[in-house]
Amino acid sequence: MNSLKVSALFLVAVMILAGCTNQKILERTSLTTLLSYDKAEDDKITTTAVIRQINPDLESKVEIQSATEATNRGGLVNIELKTSKKIGAGQLRVALFGEELAKSGLNDFIHTLKMNPEISNGIYLGVVEGDAKSLIDSSYKNITDIGQHIFQLIDHNIEQNHALSPTLHEVNRDNTSQLANFSLPILKKEGEYIEISGIAFFLEAKMVGRLPSQDLLYAKMIRNDFSDGALELAIPSSTIESFSEGSDKEVKIAIDSINSSRKIKLVDKTVPEFDFTLNLEARLLEIHSGLRITTIEEEKKLEKAINKKIESELNRVIQYSQEVNSDIFRFGEHYKAQVRKANITEEKWHEMYPEMKVNVTVKTLIVRDGVFQ
Missing domain, CATH: 3.30.300.210 (Nutrient germinant receptor protein C, domain 3)
Structure with missing residues (x-):
């Protein structure tokens, strides 16, 4: 009997403590599915977020917000000021980088992403031909959720062996290795579609070269x-x-x-x-x-x-x-x-x-x- 009483008291205590925790209510949170970064004037960074808003009726809509600041964090704070709900990064699936920014170096961005406890190390990274914001903020006839679409595009082509896997974990591993470098898929807007147009080569986290998509399977053969x-x-x-x-x-x-x-x-x-x-x-x-x-x-x-x-x-x-x-x-x-x-x-x-x-x-x-x- 004493054992049953102790168990019951323990269960009640757990329930009380759980009720006191800071719960994230879905209706009060915006879900960020994609982030992109572009190089701007005066060494600033343009951050663009694809945000899924959930309303009380469990209906959702996608909005895109951008801000240009001196730092990645400053851009996210500015985006927060434009939204009515807290922005959560727990559903982030993809991070994209404009080509000019990729050529100048991605070390700080990789470090920031991997240090954020909300972000999974399984998110995909990629480079965009030209400006990432332009690719994301364009109108597409058959794409309703640009963040989910790009995630599925990369994921599908990895499964079909048309792309090397570019997860944050893999990129960070190669970037911190003394004897290896990382690569990222290159995305391109082609009319009403987005396609993987090639593979970007990096040295010291800077994009130093590229090959067309026709060479992706050959790269896969060499690597895996x-x-x-x-x-x-x-x-x-x-x-x-x-x-x-x-x-x-x-x-x-x-x-x-x-x-x-x-x-x-x-x-x-x-x-x-x-x-x-x-x-x-x-x-x-x-x-x-x-x-x-x-x-x-x-x-x-x-x-x-x-x-x-x-x-x-x-x-x-x-x-x-x-x-x-x-x-x-x-x-x-x-x-x-x-x-x-x-x-x-x-x-x-x-x-x-x-x-x-x-x-x-x-x-x-x-x-x-x-x-x-």
Whole structure:
């Protein structure tokens, strides 16, 4: 009986204490789903917030507010003055940066975001071609909630292996690493739509280069193992002897259901030099009607042509990262892991990285032949 009384008293005490806590009532709070930052005149920052307002009938509307101040925090305070409810950051999904600001450096913004206890480290970061405010504050015929739309756009393309994951956690990890750099997707307004137009390369948290969206899957192949994906390739028509004479010098093919696994082996620590081996399993999804693959030998020739093409593209992407000296592929971390007692600084690695040599080998296996005749 004494035990029951103690338990009951404890339960009552918990209920009383819970009732005394500072509760955030949804009707009194605005939910910020997206924040963007742009460089303004006089070293000021334009902060733009996409805010979802909830009314007592649980109906919601989206409003966009902007402010230009000397600091990010000052901009948010100014935005608070324009809203009738407290702005909460607990539902923040995306933070975007204008291209000019990205080129000047994002260290302070990454630090501010990661230090805010309300913000999840799983939010996505991205760069906008031109001005981020213009992209957000434009009118879109088929987009009612711009914050949720951009979040779903990035999330969907990560799932489809069309983009590298740019969460705050991953970006902060690479930004604080001495031997790696981070990348962000680039967004662009295209008429009535928003699209991912490329990948931004960063060095010391400053945007130093970019590649188009067509190279995103190649970047993914270098950086991660993955399953599922699609790729269009142009291979020499001479690959298959049965191809019609007088045709174009190149023929387009499409492969999908790609499963990739890679192996990175350091073979010379002084250069440094790596052997990069990529194993692909793919289905031939589309091929020119003039091609007839009727034998195992022709299938192997096609696989070799795919290997050669992908090797060329991977070499090009790696070499570009060396040109801008942005190691988004974490070769420096592979170097450190494979060199015993490696005592290498950030400065030393970025002296070595442009001179790094990578021997790329691709091994493709076509696992289905539904289009073969």
